[in-house]
Amino acid sequence: MTLLFQLAMYLYLTATAVYVFHFLSQQKQVRAVARAILFTGGILHTVYFVVRYLAAGHTPITSNHEAVSFFAWAMTWAFLSFWWRYRVKNFGVFVTPLISLLMLIAAFSSQEMAPLPPALRSNWLPVHASIAIMANGFLALAFCGGVMYLLQEREIKKKKFGIFYSRLPSLEALDNLNQHCLALGFLLLTLGIITGSVWAKQAWGTYWQWDPKETWSLITWLIYAAILHQRLTVGWRRRRAAIMAIAGFAAVLFTLWGVTYLLGGVHSYVG
Amino acid sequence: MLAENIVIIGVNHKTAPVAVREKLAFSGDCAGPLLTLMNIEGCRECCFLSTCNRVEVIFVASNPAIAAVAVRSFLFANSGLADGEAQQYSYLHQGQDAVTHLYQVAASLDSMVVGEPQILGQLKQAYREAMEQKTTGVILNRLLHKSFSVAKKVRTETNIGGSAVSISYAAVELAKKIFGSLRDKSVLLVGAGEMAELAAEHLVRQGIGRVIVANRTVERAAKLARRFNGTAVGLAELTTQLAEVDILISSTGATDLILTKDEVKPLMRQRKNRPLFLIDIAVPRDLDPELNDLENVYLYDIDDLKNVVDVNKADREKEALRAEDIVAVEVAKFGQWLAGMELAPTITDIRQKANAIREAEVAKTLGSLKSLSENERRSVELLANAIVNKLLHEPMVFLKNSDPHDNPQLKLAFVRQLFGLDRES
Numbered sequence: 010m011t012l013l014f015q016l017a018m019y020l021y022l023t024a025t026a027v028y029v030f031h032f033l034s035q036q037k038q039v040r041a042v043a044r045a046i047l048f049t050g051g052i053l054h055t056v057y058f059v060v061r062y063l064a065a066g067h068t069p070i071t072s073n074h075e076a077v078s079f080f081a082w083a084m085t086w087a088f089l090s091f092w093w094r095y096r097v098k099n100f101g102v103f104v105t106p107l108i109s110l111l112m113l114i115a116a117f118s119s120q121e122m123a124p125l126p127p128a129l130r131s132n133w134l135p136v137h138a139s140i141a142i143m144a145n146g147f148l149a150l151a152f153c154g155g156v157m158y159l160l161q162e163r164e165i166k167k168k169k170f171g172i173f174y175s176r177l178p179s180l181e182a183l184d185n186l187n188q189h190c191l192a193l194g195f196l197l198l199t200l201g202i203i204t205g206s207v208w209a210k211q212a213w214g215t216y217w218q219w220d221p222k223e224t225w226s227l228i229t230w231l232i233y234a235a236i237l238h239q240r241l242t243v244g245w246r247r248r249r250a251a252i253m254a255i256a257g258f259a260a261v262l263f264t265l266w267g268v269t270y271l272l273g274g275v276h277s278y279v280g
Numbered sequence: 281m282l283a284e285n286i287v288i289i290g291v292n293h294k295t296a297p298v299a300v301r302e303k304l305a306f307s308g309d310c311a312g313p314l315l316t317l318m319n320i321e322g323c324r325e326c327c328f329l330s331t332c333n334r335v336e337v338i339f340v341a342s343n344p345a346i347a348a349v350a351v352r353s354f355l356f357a358n359s360g361l362a363d364g365e366a367q368q369y370s371y372l373h374q375g376q377d378a379v380t381h382l383y384q385v386a387a388s389l390d391s392m393v394v395g396e397p398q399i400l401g402q403l404k405q406a407y408r409e410a411m412e413q414k415t416t417g418v419i420l421n422r423l424l425h426k427s428f429s430v431a432k433k434v435r436t437e438t439n440i441g442g443s444a445v446s447i448s449y450a451a452v453e454l455a456k457k458i459f460g461s462l463r464d465k466s467v468l469l470v471g472a473g474e475m476a477e478l479a480a481e482h483l484v485r486q487g488i489g490r491v492i493v494a495n496r497t498v499e500r501a502a503k504l505a506r507r508f509n510g511t512a513v514g515l516a517e518l519t520t521q522l523a524e525v526d527i528l529i530s531s532t533g534a535t536d537l538i539l540t541k542d543e544v545k546p547l548m549r550q551r552k553n554r555p556l557f558l559i560d561i562a563v564p565r566d567l568d569p570e571l572n573d574l575e576n577v578y579l580y581d582i583d584d585l586k587n588v589v590d591v592n593k594a595d596r597e598k599e600a601l602r603a604e605d606i607v608a609v610e611v612a613k614f615g616q617w618l619a620g621m622e623l624a625p626t627i628t629d630i631r632q633k634a635n636a637i638r639e640a641e642v643a644k645t646l647g648s649l650k651s652l653s654e655n656e657r658r659s660v661e662l663l664a665n666a667i668v669n670k671l672l673h674e675p676m677v678f679l680k681n682s683d684p685h686d687n688p689q690l691k692l693a694f695v696r697q698l699f700g701l702d703r704e705s
Contacts, residue, residue: 165457181461
């Protein structure tokens, strides 16, 4: 089982290296190789979850290792499914390092399988947790898009064309990417919060109890709601949208880790 | 076939000033020049290329030195220059150098703007006309076909045609980096300079949605607008239009700024921050340089665009070096083929190919018949040998038999093709 995880991780790391090589050399065949490696990694990662699910007897999404690894998995498949529909030049070289980083964090956290506390034993667990983390996957893609936008915009604005100008897609394409990822991520985030509160009602008898994780999820949700609202009304798009996508993702990360390690609460992982 | 029989004589932008080139220019179709050239004694094949930057004759002659003088005097017939001067303005490449030169021309390495794509089309057209007049034969057919594939290879394997090297095209490329597709975008032309028209033309070709022309004199605006299927407005409407359009190209003769930062700033809110690409190709400048500080506004003046072009040109020079390597490899390959276009090497090649097949097949058969005695094995080998020799006998006789009516090169080319001797692995 650990072997499966490690294999997936090494494949992700290799895919990252190949994407970087492709970014520098711009050879088409290299990109196909990188994508194939990433795809294989994604498949093995999926198998890993199935195996772990069978071994644990519950959805493996309750420890830090599991949650972060699931996050990486969600990003991988969000990226691969995204690639299917929109072609964004050299997106992979920005996404795969983040996936690899998440996998490394997961690798260094405890991989022990702890028994599930009674409060978490519910069918809502897989629904709520996986939707919430899938949301993170798309918001992470929006973050990568935001970074790409700022890099490309900087070169156009400063009129100094470095390595990014020719390799990154047009500002318009990056802005669209941002918009799509944000919209999808926001939708999932909303669903995650709703399912969570329904589950809370069942488990604890109240929809909302201002647990730190809940509070921070709400803050994150408000940030993204603001981005989308401003975009539609006064036209916060392009540069400002890119910056906000990056800021929003910082809130996502804080909700994921900051809350657990700094603030505690019912969402703190079992492990 | 001797490589030295292939010759290229010509003038281009490097060897002759335009004053000389224009006297050499041939207009209309190449039928006349081609037929004149074929009448030169010893000229077996020829192709004639005439563009605004070069006039070249590519020919194969049995006595190149004599033919060269005749070709040169034909080229410079209308120039009034003596052969001595003509030699100074023209170049003569022979053998391997001629092949290299042709490949360089086809791959646009010898062009005034390195990497510009038109030359390949012009060369193809020249070849088509030569074929129609039946002035090319085995050698030039292969040489020109190879030059086309070398050009294609250079284009796909290097980035030689990659980035814009003209100001108007650089502007279009930038627009695409900002807006992606230009289909639903619009451009406002302010003033009607030549470069602005050129840029607008490029934008239209890239499929820009709408063209609006604003000019001091409305008639001129209307005329230009008609050309691009657009609308004409007065200069007073500049700011109203600016709330709508995506690209502005300014090239008025105004001595002062026609658009300042403070005028555009409120517009951006009205535009819901849709990006605005401002191109200022007027000297003195029309647009306030500080406009570039506004969010989602990108201002490029003529010097900025020139810088872009210079950087791109330097990139192309670098790519050209890589292209030269490709050319060198292909020239060597052509040399090999040419060396094979003789009786003796062709016979050797056929023998070698047949022997290789025989050996491989015999080994395969004997490998699966392990029970054979030494004698029986020997018989199988003899059988194979006999079949090969008998089959090759008639082709060899046909090859060696020199009928005076035959074209020996055609015959060689035919046999080589029949036996697949020049197939590239």
